[in-house]
Amino acid sequence: MAADRDIGGESASLDRLGAAVTASGVGAWFVREVLPLESALMQFLRKSWRNRGDVEDLCQDIYVRVYEAAQKQIPDPVKPFVFTIARNLLINRVRREQIVPIESIGDLTALDIAADEPPPDRNVMAREELRRLQAALDGLPPRCREAVILRKIEGLSRREIAARMGISEDTVHRHLTDGRCALADLLYAGPSETRWTS
Numbered sequence: 001m002a003a004d005r006d007i008g009g010e011s012a013s014l015d016r017l018g019a020a021v022t023a024s025g026v027g028a029w030f031v032r033e034v035l036p037l038e039s040a041l042m043q044f045l046r047k048s049w050r051n052r053g054d055v056e057d058l059c060q061d062i063y064v065r066v067y068e069a070a071q072k073q074i075p076d077p078v079k080p081f082v083f084t085i086a087r088n089l090l091i092n093r094v095r096r097e098q099i100v101p102i103e104s105i106g107d108l109t110a111l112d113i114a115a116d117e118p119p120p121d122r123n124v125m126a127r128e129e130l131r132r133l134q135a136a137l138d139g140l141p142p143r144c145r146e147a148v149i150l151r152k153i154e155g156l157s158r159r160e161i162a163a164r165m166g167i168s169e170d171t172v173h174r175h176l177t178d179g180r181c182a183l184a185d186l187l188y189a190g191p192s193e194t195r196w197t198s
Contacts, residue, residue, distance in 0.1 A: 026070045033078045034066055041086060048090055058093075062086050136186035140179055143167075147175035148183070 041062065045055045065085050066075075075081035137145055146165060150156045151172075158176075162169045 023071070026067065026074070029070060029074055030063075030067055034063070034082060037079060037082055041082065044083065044086060045090075049093075058086075058089065062089055065089070132187060133183075136183050139186050140182055144175045144179045144182065147172055148179035151176055 038059070042055065042059060045058050046052060049055060049058060062082065062085050066082055069075065069081075069085075137148065140148065143165070147161055150161045150164065151158070156164070158169050158172045161172045165172070167175075
């Protein structure tokens, strides 16, 4: 690592943003300030990421990002910085996979740190919208719900949905149309106006 590299017998020094940071100083800071957060970080990752097998790799990716940022300027305070990087990394991974299960969003706001987040009332409203959407999805007939989830959440084409469900593409089209209408009814109409009953 860069922390172990000396140039001309002295540690390499970087001047960024008015803070002089030596490579060995970053290494010592990392060991002293970041590594003690590992158990809390691992707990957060296990709780927030659905694939337990990725947790070790995620932790290492976070460490790399923290270390690289500290070479420019050592962050203060450390804990919010580390957990903000962790949160952002998880959000980026979810976006990259283009699969956003409602459960994966639940614990990302569990950190009690300062960040550029919407006010608490907007968080409450967003969570309520997610609950309403989940309830509306749960209110769809099973085959219709399956088609909507495969199309809108998993991003499959109609042909792929037809193959997976063992139905024709016309039937998939009908399920998607019925699902879209039913979701609109369930989300925006009054209880007496809903199209589907359970």
